[in-house]
Amino acid sequence: MKKRIGIIGCGxxxxVRHIPEFSAHPQAEIAGYYNPTRSRAEQMAQTYGGRVYDSIDEMLADTSVDAVVISLANTAHAEVSIKALQSGKDVLCEKPMATTLEECEAMMDAARESGRLLLIAQNQRLTPVHRQAREMIASGAIGKVLTFRTTFGHAGPETWSVNPGKGTWFFSKEKAAMGVMADLGVHKIDLIDYLLDSRITDVGALLSTLDKTGPDGNPISVDDNALCILRMENGVVGTMTASWTYYGAEDNSTIIYGTEGILRIYDDPVHSLRLIGSDGSVRDFDVERIQTNDNQTFSGIAEAFVGALFSRDGGELSAEKVLPAMKAVFAAIRSSGEGRFIKI
Ligand SMILES: NC(=O)c1ccc[n+]([C@@H]2O[C@H](COP(=O)([O-])OP(=O)(O)OC[C@H]3O[C@@H](n4cnc5c(N)ncnc54)[C@H](O)[C@@H]3O)[C@@H](O)[C@H]2O)c1
Incomplete structure (x- = not known):
């Protein structure tokens, strides 16, 4: 029988991702939609089928809904996830998981107590290139990993959001809680944990607001650039940069340096994965191009969530796997505020 999915947040x-992907999944159907602005939920119901709910409570009370996808602004993630889990729904919540460690832990408690699944949409774990890179690193393709640099930057969320412009919730501390460190940085912090299969133990960070201004012309209340120095439990050290001010082109690259070579991931405009041997030899693996804001390819998120609903195993996106990245994000914010390295 198909799993019936409720969509909470139609931004x-x-x-561009959840509704088309769940709608196309052969073992899922979209039961319905909730959005604070009702007309947006109505548009989705007209295009993809399913009903419109007037409130989150109404959707959660519907016993025909098996699971929900939460894609609201960051500050709503914890409260709505906990409510949904306590109502007996399995949950896929967007990143960043929540805005404090306490909220993350409360979400995981709610999942444990209710026996429901809690997955976080850290979809960079799912790209075929990242999966292949992880296997190559584990099989010793570049020898012992020593260092890395990973980055995620684009021109900012103000042209992306369904409510575009300088007044976007992404720029508001009240609605987003955190800036680019948590918006884009969490993807790469989580990715490096996934690629190296090791947790971050030490974080030194500098978060800045360099260029973005709000509707009043003043600098926004969250960071638009984040630079981190990271140490992993396996001894590897590296850097992570996240930016909303890479004007002109998106950068989603990760480079891993080992004793026997270099792995360049999404670093070349043509070749998605390049292995450079310590002797200078080059091998390209053209697995696929990365998704960008303007080029939304199939993310695999629906497949991962529906698969988990049947197997009852959260797999790579389970909250337990993502929590270390959230700890590192919170440590980076603290590090920048206190001007010192933070041990996790
Ligand atoms: N996994 C990814 O790669 C990825 C990519 C983009 C966005 N996201 C995440 O998805 C979530 C939604 O972002 P989006 O890109 O759709 O943004 P958006 O601005 O297009 O949509 C925002 C959604 O949140 C709702 N909203 C606005 N203000 C709110 C508030 N104060 N409280 C609760 N809800 C509010 C809106 O009604 C809308 O449903 C965010 O948490 C974002 O970080 C994840």
């Missing part, structure tokens, strides 16, 4: 990511 941009739900429109």
């Amino acid at each position: 941009k990511i739900a429109q």
Whole structure:
């Protein structure tokens, strides 16, 4: 029988990713939609089928809904996830998981107590290139890993959001809680944990607001650039940069340096994965191009969530696997505020 999915939040990511992907999944159907602005939920119901709910409570009370996807602004993630889990729904919540460690832990407690699944949409774990890179690193393709640099930057969320402009919730500390460190940085912090299969133990970070201004012309209340120095439990050290001010082209690259070579991931415009041997030899693996804001390819998120609903195993996106990245994000924010390295 198909799993019936409720969509909570019909903003941009739900429109370009969750709704089309769940709607296309052979073992899922979209039961319905909730959005604070009802007309947006109505548009989705007209295009993809399913009903419109007037409130989150109404959707959660519907016993025909098996699971929900939460794609609201960051500050709503914890409260809505906990409510949904306590109502007996399995949950896929967008990143960043929540805005404090206490919220993350409360979400995981709610999942444990209710016996429901809690997955976080850290979809960079799912790209075929990242999966292949992880296997190559584990099989010793570049020898012992020593260092890395990973980055995620684009021109900012103000042209992306369904409510575009300088007044976007992404720029508001009240609604987003955190800036680019948690918006884009969490993807790469989580990715490096996944690629190296090791947790971050030490974080030194500098978060800045360099260029973005709000509707009043003043600098936004969250960071638009984040630079981190990271140490992993396996001894590897590296850097992570996240930016909303890479004007002109998106950068989603990761480079891993080992004793026997270098792995360049999404670093070349043509070749998605390049292995450079310590002798200078080059091998390209053209697995696929990375998704960008303007090029939304199939993310695999629906496949991962529906698969988990049947197997009852959260797999790579389970909250337990993502929690270390959230700890590192919170440590980076603290490090920048206190001007010192933070041990996790
Ligand atoms: N996994 C990814 O790669 C990825 C990509 C983009 C966005 N996201 C995440 O998805 C979530 C939604 O982002 P989006 O890109 O769709 O943004 P968006 O601005 O297009 O949509 C925002 C959604 O949140 C709702 N909203 C706005 N203000 C709110 C508030 N104060 N409280 C609760 N809800 C509010 C809106 O009604 C809308 O449903 C965010 O948490 C974002 O970080 C993840």
